[in-house]
Amino acid sequence: MAKRKLTRKQNWRIQKVQDEKAQRLEKKLANSEVQGHLGAEQEGLVVSHFGTFVEVEPILVEGAEGKDHERTEDNASAEASNTGILGSEGNIRCHFRANIGSIVTGDKVVWRQGKDGYGVIEVVLPRDALLSRPDPRGKLKPVAANIDFLVLVVTPEPTPSSMLIDRYLVAAELQNIDVKILLNKTDLLNEGNQPKIEALLQVYKDIGYEVMRSSVVTSEGLVSLKQQLDNNISVFVGQSGVGKSSLVNSLLPGVDLKVAELSEGSKLGRHTTTNARLFHFPDGGELIDSPGIREFGLWHLSPENVIDGYRDFQEHVVMCRFRDCKHDREPGCALQLAVEKGEVSEQRFHNYFNIVDILEENG
Numbered sequence: 001m002a003k004r005k006l007t008r009k010q011n012w013r014i015q016k017v018q019d020e021k022a023q024r025l026e027k028k029l030a031n032s033e034v035q036g037h038l039g040a041e042q043e044g045l046v047v048s049h050f051g052t053f054v055e056v057e058p059i060l061v062e063g064a065e066g067k068d069h070e071r072t073e074d075n076a077s078a079e080a081s082n083t084g085i086l087g088s089e090g091n092i093r094c095h096f097r098a099n100i101g102s103i104v105t106g107d108k109v110v111w112r113q114g115k116d117g118y119g120v121i122e123v124v125l126p127r128d129a130l131l132s133r134p135d136p137r138g139k140l141k142p143v144a145a146n147i148d149f150l151v152l153v154v155t156p157e158p159t160p161s162s163m164l165i166d167r168y169l170v171a172a173e174l175q176n177i178d179v180k181i182l183l184n185k186t187d188l189l190n191e192g193n194q195p196k197i198e199a200l201l202q203v204y205k206d207i208g209y210e211v212m213r214s215s216v217v218t219s220e221g222l223v224s225l226k227q228q229l230d231n232n233i234s235v236f237v238g239q240s241g242v243g244k245s246s247l248v249n250s251l252l253p254g255v256d257l258k259v260a261e262l263s264e265g266s267k268l269g270r271h272t273t274t275n276a277r278l279f280h281f282p283d284g285g286e287l288i289d290s291p292g293i294r295e296f297g298l299w300h301l302s303p304e305n306v307i308d309g310y311r312d313f314q315e316h317v318v319m320c321r322f323r324d325c326k327h328d329r330e331p332g333c334a335l336q337l338a339v340e341k342g343e344v345s346e347q348r349f350h351n352y353f354n355i356v357d358i359l360e361e362n363g
């Protein structure tokens, strides 16, 4: 069921409550600091974000390079829990100041223990890759940081949208994140849906994206999927109901995330996962489960940037007669020619204009 839209007044009241909460927290944090209630600085890894606090897994810094990190009893017990797959025991819930900037799952932070059991985030350490997406109000929201691979999960059911795939790819390309496409639920392939899906995936294979396959039901592909993900930091993204959490459960024994059947009529997911969460592979590497989405806006981009997210267009657009070619109706457009010759997918070309049009309308 669609969520009821909030009125302006309701939105304002929610914002007011949130602001008041933030102010109270600021006061509390300032007080603890003045009274010297905060423990020594420690490094940690953000494993989940819950709006008003984040869950942080302590990291022990070997040999204390640069800064001296005190080894306390707390640290020792945190180290013990670090060896667990989930690592949720020994994690610390941390508050953060409103002015600290964004904090996101996968971020490394410096935090200090407070007397009330909560920690306080001091600094968010510099991150490599940050995957962001706009929330329904168009505000850019970071999803996960420091990731090596974005695993874009698609399925026969719910049916994949090439538009959604392209939007994810554009976002990832522009943020320099490596993408792999994973066709999950291969057990649901049949004569009816297979040709269309294979054709769709072939387009992406031709451009050079890696396409993997898996089924949580038959276990097809799970071993090689795990080999690919081991020792890397990956995030599962995609529509709701494609099986992201089910895959995490299968790949990591001991993890038991909530999963839910698709809704009867629409065959769409039920938005079961609400927070991105990071898990460890026993032999190294991390896997982040993220909430599924219906739409993927790219409102933070300017229309001119979109083309850089289309890797298959690059060799053609440099050949256009006009340097400022919009690839629309201009004479001598090498991209249009490539589409006519079948060297560039018509669907991708169509999606490109769709994205640009929406950005121009909103801009």
Ligand SMILES: Nc1nc2c(ncn2[C@@H]2O[C@H](COP(=O)(O)OP(=O)(O)OP(=O)(O)O)[C@@H](O)[C@H]2O)c(=O)[nH]1
Binding pocket: 184, 185, 186, 187, 188, 214, 215, 216, 217, 218, 239, 240, 241, 242, 243, 244, 245, 246, 247, 258, 259, 260, 261, 262, 269, 270, 271, 272, 273, 274, 290, 291, 292, 293
């Ligand atoms: N047939 C089949 N069903 C699967 C497979 N993987 C997951 N499912 C089912 O798909 C449904 C949705 O799975 P979830 O793991 O909750 O999907 P999700 O992507 O995490 O969804 P959100 O958290 O809403 O984004 C559940 O009923 C799973 O049992 C698969 O390989 N084959």
Ligand SMILES: [Mg+2]
Binding pocket: 244, 245, 246, 258, 259, 272, 273, 289, 290, 291, 292
């Ligand atoms: Mg889920």
Ligand SMILES: [Zn+2]
Binding pocket: 317, 320, 321, 325, 326, 327, 328, 330, 332, 333, 334, 335, 336
């Ligand atoms: Zn052109």
